[in-house]
Amino acid sequence: MRSTYGVSPIHMLLNSETPDPFPDWTRRLRQSDPAALTCVFDATHDGLVGYALRFLRDAASAHDIVQATFIKLWEHRESLDPDRSMRGWLYQTVRNMALTRLRDDRRHEASLAGWEDPPVWRDPGPEALLEASELGRAMAAWMAELPERQREALTLSRFEGLSHEEIATVMDIAPRTVNNHLVRGLQALRARLQVEHKQELT
């Protein structure tokens, strides 16, 4: 059961110790270099759409929001803070826009019928895990049982590669709280993994 993640480009980037290109892109964006916007787009677009889809039901809305985020990035380019993570800003903006869109949709639906608030965070459907191993599918199912905030923090940390500080910006919580969510989430998953292992052994 070999993980394809182990040989992903992200992994190679880590090993080759390529410097983080984001600070340079931030600097070039502040100087209104349109090519920098394209670089940022190519590096983050897929992840942002995937993240938006965790909140929204349809791909069209997710795409709308990511597109609006990049246009907003361009409009705000001159006020970008070089000391703060642009990637954190992008995820945060997508999150805020997605939650606003969700609220608007629900207000609309609530006016049509009684609407019970479903959870905000949605897990990827089974089609996203078609290629996953048995262990992968089990892990995904256990992740789905974690509290919403823990799942979101784990997703951003493990799958999107965000730092604690970036996740804190995105989720609007303290980095310490991010760490708590991650530790608790990982501990809960470890407990499930152990139970499963014991069942296999007996």
Place this chain on the structure above:
Amino acid sequence: MNNNSPDTAPDSVRASVSDPIEREALDAVWRALAEAKPARYVDADASAAMLSVITAATTARARRRPSPLFGLAAAAALVMAVGFSARPGAWTTVTVPLADRAQITLPDGSEVDLDAGTTLRYRQDFRGWGWGAGARVRTVALEGSAFFKVVSAAQPFEVHSYNAVVRVLGTEFSVDARKDDQAGTMVAVAEGRVSVRGSGEADATVALTPGERSVVADAQETATAASSISVDRVAPWRTGGLVVIDEPLRQFVRAVERRYGVSITLPADRSVGERRATFYYPTAVPIERVLSDLATTQQLRWSRQADGYVFE
């Protein structure tokens, strides 16, 4: 770019667990989570269209509020072609500044004329996105106006706009698609056969022959039935001409802005912009003549202000 190692949990997570066995166990969970990573939602089609929209929006805005650097770049380059890297799957983006036109040759030898303020994107290996049959299609993404002379080949050639797909084997045709203008996608054929469909409508295609055109309206998803258009009116901008046929005035004004690289303000009364109009200039004319014609037919007056032309 990834701040976190695939092999061990983040440092501050590890630091908050004192028992080394427990720490080891959390690392193991962290590694196993790699298996649960959901497949990326990648709709390369949609993302290409998105980038062309973003590029169009940002270049238009950049010109209105020029920074020293951008002004320099725009003045120096007739066409900004951005090749990101030598990866075969990397994108090439061609953006034509306002008040310009450009002609480019695609990797398969097909020729494309691009009007002012147009962005065309294609993969450097000139294949479609994804795997299987889709990958063997010669594919470009368009935001703006273009006239294609496609060389015949076994692989189909597809133009993807924000809301439509145009498919051909080898032929000459024009495509106009600007999301900002909400004008939909207009396809007109000069030679050969072309099929048009809305982006989401795989089955409902409309076939066009020379002298025919079809529109996928902004809000609608299917292409209209073929209607006739004079072949010499297909992409008249190639010879400096300017043509709109029964379109809202605001769209015509946007076309004039792009053509001459100016800013035009219509009266505050929004209904003026919605009036439908037809203008036909087969060859280049001075902007003053266009403005005067517009003023005469719409009973408006125009004047030149510091930041552009204003209609009252």
